[in-house]
Amino acid sequence: MSRVGKIPIKVPKGVKINFAGEVMTVEGPKGKLSQKYHPVILFEEKGEEIIVTRADEKKQTVAFHGLYRNLLSNMVTGVSTGFSKSLIVSGVGFRAELQGKLLFMSLGFSSDVYVGIPDDLKVVVEGVKITVSGIDKQRVGEMAAQIRKLRPPEPYKGKGIRYENEIIKRKVGKSGVK
Numbered sequence: 001m002s003r004v005g006k007i008p009i010k011v012p013k014g015v016k017i018n019f020a021g022e023v024m025t026v027e028g029p030k031g032k033l034s035q036k037y038h039p040v041i042l043f044e045e046k047g048e049e050i051i052v053t054r055a056d057e058k059k060q061t062v063a064f065h066g067l068y069r070n071l072l073s074n075m076v077t078g079v080s081t082g083f084s085k086s087l088i089v090s091g092v093g094f095r096a097e098l099q100g101k102l103l104f105m106s107l108g109f110s111s112d113v114y115v116g117i118p119d120d121l122k123v124v125v126e127g128v129k130i131t132v133s134g135i136d137k138q139r140v141g142e143m144a145a146q147i148r149k150l151r152p153p154e155p156y157k158g159k160g161i162r163y164e165n166e167i168i169k170r171k172v173g174k175s176g177v178k
Contacts, residue, residue, distance in 0.1 A: 002110045003055070004053075004065075004066035004069055004070060005052055005062075005065035005066040005069045007069065008046075008049040008050065008051050008149060009050045009052070009069065009073050009076060010032070010048060010049055010050060010174060011048050011049065011050060011071055011076060012028075012031055012074075012076070012080045013107065014028055014078075015016055015028040015029075015076055015079060015080055016028070017045075017050065017072075017076070018028055019043050021038070022036055022037055022039055023036050024037055024043070024068075024072060024075070026072070026075040026076055026078075026079050027079065028076075028079030028080045029079070029080065029136045030077065030078070030079050030080065030081075030135050031070055031120075032082070032134060033078060033135060035065075035071055035075065036070075037051075037057075037068050037071075038055055038064050038068070040055045040056065040058075040061045040064060041051075041054055041055075041061075041064050041065060041068045041152060042054065042055065042068075043072070044116075048146045049075060050072065051112070052065060052069040053065075053072075055128070056072070059155045067169065068163050074137045076115060077137075078135040079138055080135075081133065081142045082133055082135050083133065083134060083135070083136075084132065084133035084134075084140065085131070085132050085133075085136045085140055085141060085143075085144035085162035085163065086129055086130070086131045086163070087129070087130040087131075087132070087144060087147055087148060087161050087162065087163055087164065088129055088162055088163075088164055089105070089107075089128045089129075089130065089161050090115075090128060090129055090153075090158060090160065090161075090162070091107075091108060091157075091158060091159035092130075092159075093107070093108060094106060094107055094108060094151075094159065094160075095128075095172050096125050096128075096130055097125055098123060098124075098125050101116065101117050101119075102115065102116060102117065103115040103116075103123055103130070103147070104128075104149075105150065107150060107151040107161075108121060108151070108159075113148070113150055115146070115147060115171075117143075118137060118139070119162050120134055120135070120136065121133070121134040121139060121140065121143055123143075127147075129164070131163075132147070133136075144163070148159060148161045148162065148163065153166070153168045155168060155169060155170055156171055156173055157169070158170060
């Protein structure tokens with residue numbers, strides 16, 4: 001049995017889960033998410049927990065078992081508490097500020113960079129820290145990755161955009177090696 005798939009999902013108070021027509025829908029205090037699922041995966045509600053099972057032991061079905069259990073778990077977490085990713089902008093003259101639904105960034109290029117913010121995500125800029133938050137884990141991670149991709153951190157001076165918990169391995173450079 002899948003080690004991830006057999007862990008039951010605890011459903012907090014105020015979160016409603018519905019499985020209809022191969023679509024799982026999770027609704028909570030922060031919003032509503034839905035996801036299609038494969039019919040070989042079965043969901044069983046037992047009190048305040050949901051147990052995910054599978055119809056057969058085929059390799060693809062075993063893979064789906066862990067996948068859909070984690071997707072449902074992330075949806076429950078998203079609509080109850082939400083997800084967020086923090087990025088740090090470091091470098092001389094590098095800055096970020098919010099202008100309505102646009103993230104304005106000065107990253108040392110000849111022109112400034114503007115990033116559009118989707119309606120379902122929230123971006124907060126506090127000095128050199130950018131925080132992306134929302135209810136969909138995949139959308140939050142993708143937006144943070146797109147912002148980081150604009151100017152990835154470089155190993156010599158550490159300039160660029162990095163995740164808050166990311167460690168950059170620094171290199172010595174030309175003059176330090178003989």
